[in-house]
Amino acid sequence: MASTETEAQSATGSGGATGAGESAATAAAGPAGAAPGGPSGDLAGLEAGLDALDAAVADRQPWLRTVATKAFPPLIAVVIVLGLWQLAYHFALKPHYLLPSPVDVGRSLQEKWLEGTLLSFVWTSVSRGALGFLASVAIGTALGLVVAQVKVVRAAIGPILSGLQSLPSVAWVPAAIIWFGLSDATIYAVVLLGAVPSIANGLVSGVDQISPLYLRAGRTLGATGLAGVRHVLLPAALPGYLAGLKQGWAFSWRSLMAAELIVNAPDLGTGLGQLLEQGRELQDMSWVLAAILLILIVGIGIELLIFAPMERHVLRSRGLLMKG
Amino acid sequence: MTTTTLTEQPAAADTGTAAPYAVRIDHVSKAFGRPGAQQHVLDDISIDVAPGEFVCLLGASGCGKSTLLNLVAGLDAPSAGGIETPGGRPALMFQEHALFPWLTAGRNIELALRLRGLPRAERRTEAERLLELVRLSGAYGKRVHELSGGMRQRVAMARALAQDSRLLLMDEPFAALDAITRDVLHDELTRIWRETGLSVLFVTHNVREAVRLAERVVLLSSRPGRIAHEWRVDIPQPRRIEDAAVADLSVEITEQLRGEIRRHGQH
Numbered sequence: 130m131a132s133t134e135t136e137a138q139s140a141t142g143s144g145g146a147t148g149a150g151e152s153a154a155t156a157a158a159g160p161a162g163a164a165p166g167g168p169s170g171d172l173a174g175l176e177a178g179l180d181a182l183d184a185a186v187a188d189r190q191p192w193l194r195t196v197a198t199k200a201f202p203p204l205i206a207v208v209i210v211l212g213l214w215q216l217a218y219h220f221a222l223k224p225h226y227l228l229p230s231p232v233d234v235g236r237s238l239q240e241k242w243l244e245g246t247l248l249s250f251v252w253t254s255v256s257r258g259a260l261g262f263l264a265s266v267a268i269g270t271a272l273g274l275v276v277a278q279v280k281v282v283r284a285a286i287g288p289i290l291s292g293l294q295s296l297p298s299v300a301w302v303p304a305a306i307i308w309f310g311l312s313d314a315t316i317y318a319v320v321l322l323g324a325v326p327s328i329a330n331g332l333v334s335g336v337d338q339i340s341p342l343y344l345r346a347g348r349t350l351g352a353t354g355l356a357g358v359r360h361v362l363l364p365a366a367l368p369g370y371l372a373g374l375k376q377g378w379a380f381s382w383r384s385l386m387a388a389e390l391i392v393n394a395p396d397l398g399t400g401l402g403q404l405l406e407q408g409r410e411l412q413d414m415s416w417v418l419a420a421i422l423l424i425l426i427v428g429i430g431i432e433l434l435i436f437a438p439m440e441r442h443v444l445r446s447r448g449l450l451m452k453g
Numbered sequence: 454m455t456t457t458t459l460t461e462q463p464a465a466a467d468t469g470t471a472a473p474y475a476v477r478i479d480h481v482s483k484a485f486g487r488p489g490a491q492q493h494v495l496d497d498i499s500i501d502v503a504p505g506e507f508v509c510l511l512g513a514s515g516c517g518k519s520t521l522l523n524l525v526a527g528l529d530a531p532s533a534g535g536i537e538t539p540g541g542r543p544a545l546m547f548q549e550h551a552l553f554p555w556l557t558a559g560r561n562i563e564l565a566l567r568l569r570g571l572p573r574a575e576r577r578t579e580a581e582r583l584l585e586l587v588r589l590s591g592a593y594g595k596r597v598h599e600l601s602g603g604m605r606q607r608v609a610m611a612r613a614l615a616q617d618s619r620l621l622l623m624d625e626p627f628a629a630l631d632a633i634t635r636d637v638l639h640d641e642l643t644r645i646w647r648e649t650g651l652s653v654l655f656v657t658h659n660v661r662e663a664v665r666l667a668e669r670v671v672l673l674s675s676r677p678g679r680i681a682h683e684w685r686v687d688i689p690q691p692r693r694i695e696d697a698a699v700a701d702l703s704v705e706i707t708e709q710l711r712g713e714i715r716r717h718g719q720h
Contacts, residue, residue: 172641351569
């Protein structure tokens with residue numbers, strides 16, 4: 130039962146593109162009209178061809194090459210720095226007690242290692258840092274979520290929260306000492322004040338960057354209220370949130386060192402910051418440099434071992450990571 | 454010779470179901486902005502979509518067709534009039550696939566199943582079944598970015614079907630695809646519509662697409678959007694977009710659409 134017999138028919142036949150504005154369809158026009166809808170096998174074959182042509186090809190580099198391209202450049206940079214340091218020592222730019230050689234610093238580390246105390250110093254600091262960081266994550270996440278979702282709260286404390294990020298957390302140390310004395314509480318207070326704003330801000334900017342499309346799609350699927358937060362909002366905000374966590378860890382670690390340097394009491398246990406302070410009191414430059422090195426290594430190590438793989442995994446699984 | 458234009462509502466196909474329509478849009482108007490300086494986007498729109506019917510809403514840019522779809526989806530509320538969807542919350546497909554990139558294709562579908570309340574044990578099987586329905590059986594574990602544009606829209610269709618709504622709203626879902634892929638997806642949509650017996654309300658600005666797919670084409674005028682004309686499309690399915698009958702009706706509708714657009718240049 131054909132549907133139309135308008136006077137325009139003959140004039141426009143298969144050249145009907147004048148009106149229809151459908152460019153590609155006319156090219157395929159032909160006798161097919163007589164037998165509409167070819168066998169569905171044809172369609173499946175066409176689809177398979179389209180899918181094969183259009184789908185992204187995922188190839189991963191062999192791990193050996195990855196190691197070669199990723200690990201070598203920083204290694205060479207470290208060797209160059211050590212070389213320059215050794216040269217400076219060799220030509221005695223400063224007296225040796227002010228500028229010890231890399232070997233002296235290594236020996237100082239070895240000494241502590243042989244005493245069996247080195248790992249416990251590192252562990253004291255790392256466990257404090259981790260505990261403080263985890264507490265910051267709990268508080269910062271809740272705070273960030275409230276700031277991101279509740280307009281009044283955002284207007285009230287949003288600017289303060291981002292402003293707090295530029296306040297060096299060492300500035301909190303005197304206040305914390307007055308409140309809590311020379312205690313663990315002081316150290317944790319400083320760590321929290323340093324890390325919570327970063328984490329909360331990371332989450333807020335993560336939420337702000339969510340494409341409105343995902344929120345609409347979530348609502349049409351019935352993800353509202355808590356289900357919406359859990360299934361759409363949080364996963365969609367994850368890249369920004371992870372960036373916030375990474376920065377939060379850096380701030381935790383920094384704040385912890387600042388606190389440990391100043392909050393020095395015999396019953397508190399010796400962390401890396403206290404080790405550094407002891408080196409200064411003894412005027413032992415290689416001890417001081419060894420402590421600085423350890424602080425740096427722990428900071429970089431945690432970033433490389435925990436945060437970098439996490440971030441890579443998230444970005445890669447969303448197709449946001451370009452190889453290059 | 455049969456007539457193709459028809460302005461009265463179609464007789465509700467009485468299949469014995471409780472409601473004679475899948476959606477009733479009843480004298481709906483929508484205006485944005487504050488009182489006094491309001492912009493009227495939709496003006497007194499009434500459309501019934503019968504159970505199992507495929508209706509295309511056609512109009513130029515800015516005619517408010519997407520706004521109307523948002524109202525039906527419950528994402529926004531009309532300024533006047535009412536919308537009834539007896540089958541509950543309708544499923545909605547967008548021009549962008551809107552799949553969640555943090556989930557695999559299969560998990561995207563399972564999330565819709567979970568939010569609909571399907572027990573965990575049945576989700577995997579149901580997701581596989583839906584993927585098979587859109588001919589993507591192998592795509593369960595694929596990430597969204599690993600799929601082509603056409604495959605993404607097919608997964609999006611499977612996710613929309615996972616909501617198990619009797620009404621499927623589609624907002625120019627194929628507009629961003631190349632012509633061949635779009636043609637393939639037209640066939641798929643027609644097949645799925647006939648297999649499932651869903652009611653479909655499909656928004657597009659593409660006249661041929663509307664005639665290719667719909668049983669009824671509703672033309673909206675722009676600013677404010679009003680129903681300008683309505684056609685019943687009696688060309689038997691499966692149709693091809695290059696069929697002479699499709700082309701002829703497209704020409705007729707395009708003429709009307711041009712007329713509507715021209716009117717706006719005259720003020």
